Amino acid sequence: MAYGSKVMDHYDNPRNVGSFDAKEAEIGTGMVGAPACGDVMRLQIKVGTDGVIEDAKFKTYGCGSAIASSSLLTEWVKGKTLDEAKEIKNTAIAEELELPPVKIHCSVLAEDAIRAAIDDYQSKQ
Amino acid sequence: MSDFKTPIYMDYSATTPVDPRVAEKMMQCLTMDGVFGNPASRSHAHGWAAEDLVDTARDEVAKTVGADSREIVWTSGATESNNLAIKGAAHFNQRRGKHIVTMKTEHKAVLDTCRQLEREGFEVTYLDPKEDGLLDLEVLKAALRDDTTIVSVMHVNNETGVVQDIAAIGEICRDRKIVFHVDAAQSVGKVIVDVEAAKVDLMSFSAHKAYGPKGIGALFVRRKPRVRIEAQIHGGGHERGMRSGTLPTHQIVGMGEAFRLAREEMGAENERIRMLRDRLYDGFKDMEEVFVNGDLDQRIAGNLNISFNFVEGESLMMSLRDVAVSSGSACTSASLEPSYVLRALGRSDELAHSSLRFTIGRFTTVEEVDLAIEQTRAAVEKLRDLSPLWDMYKDGIDLDSVVWAAH
Numbered sequence: 001m002a003y004g005s006k007v008m009d010h011y012d013n014p015r016n017v018g019s020f021d022a023k024e025a026e027i028g029t030g031m032v033g034a035p036a037c038g039d040v041m042r043l044q045i046k047v048g049t050d051g052v053i054e055d056a057k058f059k060t061y062g063c064g065s066a067i068a069s070s071s072l073l074t075e076w077v078k079g080k081t082l083d084e085a086k087e088i089k090n091t092a093i094a095e096e097l098e099l100p101p102v103k104i105h106c107s108v109l110a111e112d113a114i115r116a117a118i119d120d121y122q123s124k125q
Numbered sequence: 126m127s128d129f130k131t132p133i134y135m136d137y138s139a140t141t142p143v144d145p146r147v148a149e150k151m152m153q154c155l156t157m158d159g160v161f162g163n164p165a166s167r168s169h170a171h172g173w174a175a176e177d178l179v180d181t182a183r184d185e186v187a188k189t190v191g192a193d194s195r196e197i198v199w200t201s202g203a204t205e206s207n208n209l210a211i212k213g214a215a216h217f218n219q220r221r222g223k224h225i226v227t228m229k230t231e232h233k234a235v236l237d238t239c240r241q242l243e244r245e246g247f248e249v250t251y252l253d254p255k256e257d258g259l260l261d262l263e264v265l266k267a268a269l270r271d272d273t274t275i276v277s278v279m280h281v282n283n284e285t286g287v288v289q290d291i292a293a294i295g296e297i298c299r300d301r302k303i304v305f306h307v308d309a310a311q312s313v314g315k316v317i318v319d320v321e322a323a324k325v326d327l328m329s330f331s332a333h334k335a336y337g338p339k340g341i342g343a344l345f346v347r348r349k350p351r352v353r354i355e356a357q358i359h360g361g362g363h364e365r366g367m368r369s370g371t372l373p374t375h376q377i378v379g380m381g382e383a384f385r386l387a388r389e390e391m392g393a394e395n396e397r398i399r400m401l402r403d404r405l406y407d408g409f410k411d412m413e414e415v416f417v418n419g420d421l422d423q424r425i426a427g428n429l430n431i432s433f434n435f436v437e438g439e440s441l442m443m444s445l446r447d448v449a450v451s452s453g454s455a456c457t458s459a460s461l462e463p464s465y466v467l468r469a470l471g472r473s474d475e476l477a478h479s480s481l482r483f484t485i486g487r488f489t490t491v492e493e494v495d496l497a498i499e500q501t502r503a504a505v506e507k508l509r510d511l512s513p514l515w516d517m518y519k520d521g522i523d524l525d526s527v528v529w530a531a532h
Contacts (some may be wrong), residue, residue, distance in 0.1 A: 003443060008443075011440070011443055017510065017511055019516065031513065031528065032527035032530050033530070034530075035473075035474060035475035035478070035514060035524065035529070036473075036474035036475065036529075037474075038437055038438075038463065038474070038478040039437075040513055040514060040529070041513070042513035042516075044158065057517060059511055059512060059513040060511060060512070060513065061435060061436070061437055061511075061512045061513060061514045061515075062437050062439055062440065063439035063440050063443075064439065064440050064443045066437075066440075067440060067511065107351060112530075116530065
C-alpha cells in the first residue's frame with residue numbers, strides 16, 4: 001500500500017500542530033477516539049467574538065491518514081463560522097486526501113472531532 | 126523492474142531473500158539443459174537425475190533437524206505442513222478423542238486450522254502464554270484430558286521471536302501418548318532443531334524463512350514410535366501416500382541447500398546477528414516509555430519487537446522511509462485489530478498499536494542498523510510532538526483513568 005501524496009504532505013508538514021489552554025472561554029476542545037482503537041484526535045478551535053473560528057490546533061495519535069485528516073480539518077475550519085464548520089462532511093475530507101476505503105474511518109473521526117470541539121465551545125458560552 | 130525505491134530490509138521474519146548460492150543450485154533444475162525431469166519418472170535418466178537431487182535435498186533437511194530422511198514429507202510450505210499435521214493427526218485419531226490443545230499466540234495457519242476442526246466437531250483449548258511469551262508447563266498439564274489427542278505449540282514465535290521450551294513440552298506429551306506437533310517455520314538457522322531431543326512427533330518447516338524459495342516446505346513425521354496422519358491432498362500417493370503431487374525438483378533443491386547452509390553457518394551467523402540486534406536495541410534504551418515485547422533472553426538473535434508508547438505503529442513506519450519493518454498495529458492489518466500475539470502477552474491495545482517489529486538477518490549491515498536507529502528516533506520524537514497522549518502523559522494524567530469518546 002503506497003501512501004497518497006496528499007496524505008504524505010500533511011504527514012511531513014502537518015499544519016497547526018499544538019494546543020490552546022482548554023480552560024479559556026474562547027477555546028473549544030474536542031477529544032475523540034480511544035488508544036485501544038489506535039486513533040485519538042484532539043482538535044481545538046479559537047472562536048472570535050463574531051462567531052468565526054480564528055485559529056485551530058490539533059494533536060493526533062494515529063496512522064498517517066488520521067494525522068492528515070485532522071491536519072486538513074484545522075486548515076478548513078479557519079475563517080468559517082461555527083455553523084459552517086459543522087457542515088464539513090467526512091466524505092469531503094476523504095475525497096480531498098484520496099483515502100482508501102479501509103481509511104475512511106479516519107475522516108469520520110475528524111468530523112466527530114470538530115463537532116465535539118464546537119459543542120464544547122458552545123457549552124461554555 | 127518496479128518503480129519503487131526499495132528500502133533497507135529489516136523484515137526477515139516475514140520472508141528472506143533467496144541466498145545466491147541457493148538460487149544457483151535451483152536454476153540448474155529448470156531448463157532443457159538442466160535437471161527438469163519428473164522425479165517420479167522411473168523409466169529414464171531425466172527422472173533418475175531429478176530423483177537423485179531430491180534424495181540429496183531430503184537428506185540435508187533431515188540432517189539439519191535431526192531426523193531420518195524417510196521422515197521428511199515435502200509440502201508447499203509451513204502453512205500446508207501445519208494443515209496436514211493437525212488435520213491429519215486429528216482425523217486419524219478421532220476415535221481415541223477429539224480434544225486439541227494449542228496456544229493463542231500460534232500462527233494463523235495453526236489457529237485457523239483449529240477453527241476449521243472446531244466446525245467439524247472437535248474441541249480446542251487455546252492456552253494463554255505468560256507475559257514473557259512462554260508457556261507455563263503447569264498450565265499445559267492442567268489442560269490435558271483423557272481425550273486430548275494433539276498438542277500444537279510453535280518453536281519460535283514469528284512476532285516476538287520468543288523460543289518455547291519444546292523439549293519440556295515433548296516430555297509431557299510423550300508421557301501421555303499425545304501427538305506433539307511443533308510449527309518450526311521460524312526456527313531453522315536461528316536455533317538448534319532436534320526432533321529426537323525434543324520428542325517431537327510432527328514438525329513443520331518453511332524454506333522461505335531460511336533464505337530458500339517461497340512455495341516449498343516440509344513436514345517431519347516420526348517413524349519411531351510411528352505417527353500416522355491422514356493425507357489432505359490425494360492423487361498419485363507421493364511421499365508415502367501422505368502428500369500427493371509431482372515433486373518440484375528446483376524448489377526442493379533450493380530448500381535442501383538453504384537448510385544445509387543454515388546448519389553449517391548458524392553458529393557464526395547468530396553471533397553476528399545478535400551483536401547487530403543488541404546494537405539496534407542500544408540505540409533506543411535511553412528513550413522514555415520504550416518496551417520490548419516478549420522475553421529478551423529466550424529469543425532468537427535477530428528479533429527486536431519493541432513498543433514506543435504514545436506513538437502509533439503505522440505512522441512510525443511511514444516515517445521509516447528507508448527501512449522495511451512491520452508493526453503490531455491494527456492499521457497495518459486488513460482487520461482493524463491490533464496484534465493478537467501482543468494482546469495475548471498481556472500488552473494493552475495501545476502498546477500493541479505502538480509496536481514495531483525489526484527482524485534482521487544474513488545480509489544486514491552495521492550501517493543499516495545505524496540508519497534505522499537514526500530514523501526511528503527522529504520519527505518517535507516527531508510523532509510524540511504530534512501526540513495528545515504524550516501530552517497527557519507529560520502532564521501526569523493516568524490514561525487508564527480517562528473515559529474515551531470512542532465511536
